[in-house]
Amino acid sequence: MKSIPALLALLAGLTLAGGAQAANDQQNKMATCNKEASAKSLKGDERKKFMSECLKKDSATSSAKPTKQQDKMGYCNKEASAKALKGDDRKKFMSDCLKK
Structure with missing residues (x-):
């Protein structure tokens, strides 16, 4: 008890x-x-x-970058979408973003 x-x-x-x-x-x-x-x-x-x-x-879109790969991918994807990037520009942005 x-x-x-x-x-x-x-x-x-x-x-x-x-x-x-x-x-x-x-x-x-x-x-x-x-x-x-x-x-x-x-x-x-x-x-x-x-x-x-x-x-x-x-909070995932705040200036603090997530550390887990999936969180990073989500963050970078949102940023690329917000910038309306497409094609090669989006690929380059995603590559650079995921390396940070």
């Missing part, structure tokens, strides 16, 4: 830790988007629009 309260305490701790990680991820994303907006010298409505779009982006 003592194991049930211990298990509940463990689950509660894991839930809180997951929430803290999500908060840190969001803070990091906000900081990254803010740096990009500042680098582009965006102001007013342009900055608001950029920040909104940047914060909505999937």
